[in-house]
Amino acid sequence: MILLHGDNPALSRRRLSEIRSQFTGEVISLDAKETDPTNFSQATQSQALFALNKLVIIENPQSNKKLLPLLSHIENLSLVLIENKKLTPTEIGHLQKVLPALKIEEFKLDPVVFKFLEAIAPTNQKNLLPLWQKYRSSEEPEIILTMLARQIRLLLLVKSQAATGPEDFLRLSPWQKSRLSSQSQHFTLTSLLELHHQLLNLDYQNKTGTSLLSLPDSLELLLLRL
Structure with a gap:
C-alpha cells in the first residue's frame, strides 16, 4: 500500500507509471471524486476471470471522506493512492489510521x-x-x-x-x-x-x-x- 503525493505531480505520475508497468494482473483506476461507496465496493471486490493479482489505483482519496473507511476492507489487493498535491501531516495521519501499513512517497519540487x-x-x-x-x-x-x-x-x-x-x-x-x-x-x-x-x-x-x-x-x- 503506497501513497504518492507532493508538489511535483509530474514526478508522482511518473512513479505511478512505473508501478503500473511493473505490475502483472488486473489494474483498476478510480477517481474518488466520481466514485460512490457502492461502485467502489464492486470494483475492489469483483475478480477478473483470469486475473491472479489486482492493482487498485485511487486518485484524490482525500476528496471523498465516505470512501476512507472502506479502504481498510480491501484484502488481497495492491493499493496505490495518489494525490496531485502535497498532503498535510494531519491528512496523512487520517489515511494511516485506516491503513497502518501505508507507505508514504513524497515528490518535491527543486x-x-x-x-x-x-x-x-x-x-x-x-x-x-x-x-x-x-x-x-x-x-x-x-x-x-x-x-x-x-x-x-x-x-x-x-x-x-x-x-x-x-x-x-x-x-x-x-x-x-x-x-x-x-x-x-x-x-x-x-x-x-x-x-x-x-x-x-x-x-x-x-x-x-x-x-x-x-x-x-x-x-x-x-x-x-x-
Whole structure:
C-alpha cells in the first residue's frame, strides 16, 4: 500500500507509471471524486476471470471522506493512492489510521523550479536563461514542459480574473495568487493564450515525433523568443 503525493505531480505520475508497468494482473483506476461507496465496493471486490493479482489505483482519496473507511476492507489487493498535491501531516495521519501499513512517497519540487517559473516574462532572458540551464540539466524535458504549461495556465486564469478553475488553481493561497498576478502584468491576455498554444503544439510534436528540434532545444527557443 503506497501513497504518492507532493508538489511535483509530474514526478508522482511518473512513479505511478512505473508501478503500473511493473505490475502483472488486473489494474483498476478510480477517481474518488466520481466514485460512490457502492461502485467502489464492486470494483475492489469483483475478480477478473483470469486475473491472479489486482492493482487498485485511487486518485484524490482525500476528496471523498465516505470512501476512507472502506479502504481498510480491501484484502488481497495492491493499493496505490495518489494525490496531485502535497498532503498535510494531519491528512496523512487520517489515511494511516485506516491503513497502518501505508507507505508514504513524497515528490518535491527543486527550489530552482519556482525561481525559473516566476522568472518567465518578456525580455527577462538575462535572469531566466541561467535558471533554465540549471533546470534543464536536472530534469526531464517532458516534466519541464508540464510545469511550464501549468504556470502559463495559472497566469491565464489569474489574468482573466477567473472565479473558478481546476483544483490546483482553487487551492492557491492569497500570496500565491498575488505573485501570479504580479507576474501576469508582464503579459497581455493574448500573449498568454499564444504561449499556451505554442506549448500545446510542442507537446503534440514531441509525442508524434514531428519536431525538427529536440524538446529541450524547442523549449529554449520558445524562451528566447519571449
